[in-house]
Amino acid sequence: MEDSQLKDLLAIYSHQLEEARVLNLQSWVLNYKCYEALQSQKAKSKLKSLITFKKFAILLGILWMLILGYLLFHSFEMSKIFFVISVSAIIVITSAAIIVYAYHLVLLAKINNTENVVKTQETIARLQASTINITRILFLQSIFYCTFWWTPEMILNSPLSFWLISFPVAFLFGWGSVWLYRNISYKNAHKKWFKILFNSPEWTSLIKANEYLLEIERFKLNA
Amino acid sequence: MAPNVNQDEVLRLIQEHQKIIYKICNSYCNNKNDREDLGQEIVYQLIKSYPAFNPEFKFSTWMYRVALNVAISFYRKAKNDNKVTLVSQHEDYEDNNEHVLRLEDNISILQQFIDELKELDKALMILYLESKSYKEITEIIGISETNVATRISRIKEKLKQRFSNINQH
Numbered sequence: 001m002e003d004s005q006l007k008d009l010l011a012i013y014s015h016q017l018e019e020a021r022v023l024n025l026q027s028w029v030l031n032y033k034c035y036e037a038l039q040s041q042k043a044k045s046k047l048k049s050l051i052t053f054k055k056f057a058i059l060l061g062i063l064w065m066l067i068l069g070y071l072l073f074h075s076f077e078m079s080k081i082f083f084v085i086s087v088s089a090i091i092v093i094t095s096a097a098i099i100v101y102a103y104h105l106v107l108l109a110k111i112n113n114t115e116n117v118v119k120t121q122e123t124i125a126r127l128q129a130s131t132i133n134i135t136r137i138l139f140l141q142s143i144f145y146c147t148f149w150w151t152p153e154m155i156l157n158s159p160l161s162f163w164l165i166s167f168p169v170a171f172l173f174g175w176g177s178v179w180l181y182r183n184i185s186y187k188n189a190h191k192k193w194f195k196i197l198f199n200s201p202e203w204t205s206l207i208k209a210n211e212y213l214l215e216i217e218r219f220k221l222n223a
Numbered sequence: 224m225a226p227n228v229n230q231d232e233v234l235r236l237i238q239e240h241q242k243i244i245y246k247i248c249n250s251y252c253n254n255k256n257d258r259e260d261l262g263q264e265i266v267y268q269l270i271k272s273y274p275a276f277n278p279e280f281k282f283s284t285w286m287y288r289v290a291l292n293v294a295i296s297f298y299r300k301a302k303n304d305n306k307v308t309l310v311s312q313h314e315d316y317e318d319n320n321e322h323v324l325r326l327e328d329n330i331s332i333l334q335q336f337i338d339e340l341k342e343l344d345k346a347l348m349i350l351y352l353e354s355k356s357y358k359e360i361t362e363i364i365g366i367s368e369t370n371v372a373t374r375i376s377r378i379k380e381k382l383k384q385r386f387s388n389i390n391q392h
Binding site for chain 1: 242245246249250268275276285288289291292293295296299326329330333334342343344346351352353362363364365366369370373374379382383386
């Protein structure tokens with residue numbers, strides 16, 4: 001195809017894109033009430049829903065930490081050693097998540113659609129990549145939910161049920177959480193287990209974030 | 224933005240430049256409902272962001288930035304939709320001669336090619352279709368003019384290659 005033919009074709013296509021007015025734009029813009037209508041669409045804003053989700057997660061995390069902290073404070077004795085270790089680990093991981101989520105809120109407030117496309121998309125992708133990374137870390141705490149109720153007496157008095165039931169279950173959860181930590185990535189997005197676990201467009205977009213960040217880097221470097 | 228503050232002005236400007244919204248919605252969404260949603264989201268973001276608009280710059284440049292950012296974020300949600308092609312508009316043509324049919328085919332190939340482009344390359348292509356200068360594309364996208372020129376040239380080469388491959392078969 002010659003340059004001139006391609007130019008003509010692009011011009012026709014460009015014109016078609018403008019003329020394919022399947023939208024109801026005219027009525028939104030002309031109607032004075034559209035402002036109110038648009039305000040009601042606020043909830044649909046992707047950033048708004050993300051901010052609400054993160055605020056809720058922080059609130060829930062703080063509440064959970066307070067409960068765990070209270071229980072921990074009243075449990076410092078040798079007979080509750082597994083409880084102390086498990087709850088401490090959960091508190092550490094939860095605090096990390098709260099700090100990261102608070103940092104996300106700061107970044108979300110800075111996202112500005114009026115900035116150039118690469119800059120804005122890079123900030124959004126960084127946020128999303130960070131969200132998926134902290135989710136992977138949160139999976140790691142699942143083992144501690146299997147060990148907090150263990151006691152030294154339980155191991156000594158009922159070794160059979162401990163080594164045949166409690167320990168294998170905890171081991172399975174531990175192995176599963178490490179496996180998930182290592183395998184939650186875009187490379188596995190096509191697999192069945194992944195689709196069952198993350199069956200929503202929001203998650204798909206989060207999982208793709210790391211990949212997208214690399215794409216933006218390549219785009220900036222003209223690679 | 225408080226209601227009435229600059230509202231008439233921003234609505235007038237959006238109306239004046241509404242082709243930008245049509246072009247972006249039609250490029251990033253194949254589904255009619257998604258186009259509606261995206262169009263509405265873009266208009267909402269434009270009204271909300273308008274107080275930050277610096278009148279020293281061109282409104283269309285600013286509008287492209289907002290609309291493309293909203294569209295790319297929307298598009299990345301990776302919805303699987305039924306395709307509604309723009310080619311269907313040609314149904315009105317009475318003269319379905321060979322030339323028109325070939326044009327339809329070429330438009331269809333071009334649309335498929337643009338659909339397959341990555342989000343940022345698609346944004347570049349939209350601006351190129353609009354005959355924007357490399358300088359203005361740089362302001363909107365945020366990469367160097369050289370980078371813009373190289374990427375557009377590569378995309379055009381790939382497009383030509385696509386057409387020549389199809390013609391050979």
